[in-house]
Amino acid sequence: MFKPFSYLKFYITASNAHGIHSPFIYDFVTKGLYSNSSYSHGKSMDILLRYISYFTPQTIELNGANETLKKVLLEEFPFLEFSTSSETIYFDLSSESLQHMFHLEDIDLNNKILFFDCIRQNKKTKKIWKSILETKDHFISVDLYYCGILFFKPTQAKQHFRIRI
Template sequence: MYQIIAYIKFLLKSTNEHGVHSPFVYNFITKCLYDKKRYNNYDDLKAYRSQLLNSKESLEITDFGAGSKRMSNSKRRVSKMVKISSSSFKDTQLLFRISQYFKFKNTLELGTSLGVGTQALALGHSKNKITTVEGCQNTFQFSEKNLKELHLSNTICINSDFRSAISQLHQESFDCIYFDGHHNKEATLAYFNLLISKAHNNSVFIFDDIYWSRDMTQAWETILKDSRVIVSIDCFNLGFIFFRKEQPKQHFRIRL
């Protein structure tokens, strides 16, 4: 019910590219978010999703975050996980376009899950070195194997809780950090504050499921108020923040 009400409010307040006066944001919306071109790599995204949907495997899951609202059992079928817990096909297409548009060189993903988001970010730009972290050992082993079989040589999989993995990162900065796990306010804010030192002027932080719960929305709203956050874009399923010091602080709600 919270998500339904939140979505209605979002629709009433959101807009499209019209009225956006920032050239950076306007170009991002029109050339990336609203890009209707059909890329050949979309077939690869669809093929992997179909493979997961047809999988007969089940995984014993250890939840380190808020868990699943619709799957309470620890043993879960992969086919059901991809329907309920993974990024939608539309969102993976968007992640592909974002990686391609900004030509990321290094990305950190918190929450590999079944690797559909990882695949999209990797295919978007072949020079994008992706470090993806998954806490559940069984999910990690399953996804690492699949990503290798997809010949995504630009991905590095780490089996660790997020806080430990963050403390051991050697990279000085990341072009993109994708927060896709541990969906609660306290953890999201903690990881944001731990990782903001890894942002440079042109970095983008992507937050998944910002309306997953009232708690997650509060985390998102707290992040928006941070003085280090300059530009923010709310697309309901995903939230984007930028640190571009040359721009005025602005917030946008954009319908996809």
């Protein structure tokens, strides 16, 4: 029963592109997330692919990811390299290793973008996501129900967006 009620609560409180007052996030949502790119790998994977298509990072760091994710990313974006010092960091919160030892303060966050998958897979991953949002760091968070994205920009005020996809 966790997922249906969790989704209903999210849906009621989330907005679409018209409720966004940040030009940076509005452009990302309308030109990136709402683009006509047709991927068919599941909600979180499609959001990640649209993110990469919009921002075109050259490298990505994968934490808790499986080989299927790597394969799909290389098929869709042959230029993409996997690195441990990347501007984009992917976390799969359903990974047992990440659930027990995830600490945001262990990461150099300056001008980084963190992509969190499975933020509402169960109560434990939702709790981890909520604790991440409670940190004092300056970031923009985008909650898309299936996944979440944090944009760390030192000049930007902390903001939180809940967006229906």
